[in-house]
Amino acid sequence: GAVVSQHPSWVICKSGTSVKIECRSLDFQATTMFWYRQFPKQSLMLMATSNEGSKATYEQGVEKDKFLINHASLTLSTLTVTSAHPEDSSFYICSAKTSQGKAEYGYTFGSGTRLTVV
């Protein structure tokens, strides 16, 4: 089945530095990638939707200059948290849209990245 590889699985960084999270589709072409954020014991919150070769669409309240999303190829999408602060500490997870047939599609999730900013 479709697999999305997400790296790193966890990262600790100093306040003010930038962190890049990668999601790769291993055996399919991910034309659309969703990026989510999840706080402890809360549901997934959609941050942005990226389509290969075009600018990402950000949800209301998400700073596009802080959370840079690049989807330059059909197999790689990246999220860069710029000038990270402790309040950016969270669990970030990507999800790719996968074809299930003519009009159907599903979603395959990465394994997530736990970011801690100190």
Next chain:
Amino acid sequence: KNEVEQSPQNLTAQEGEFITINCSYSVGISALHWLQQHPGGGIVSLFMLSSGKKKHGRLIATINIQEKHSSLHITASHPRDSAVYICAVRSVGNEKLTFGTGTRLTIIP
């Protein structure tokens, strides 16, 4: 009121028990998904439903489109089934998912 409501929020059961998790939604949907999130955070897609019933191993998912309701059942539950189960819907004409708040399931040996 959330568009997707799940119940119960937490469920603890003994190994072997039959488990039911419910999901109600308020919008017209193209598909409903049941997801499993393990303690480490990774999410696995269990089922995608647009009608009827699907079965995979000990897991069964049903959906009633008219009543806007879906259930996830686990037969012969096992401690390894302990996880958060999330219902998510894709509304008509939209590729985004709307998530329920999840049901935390704990199966005691």
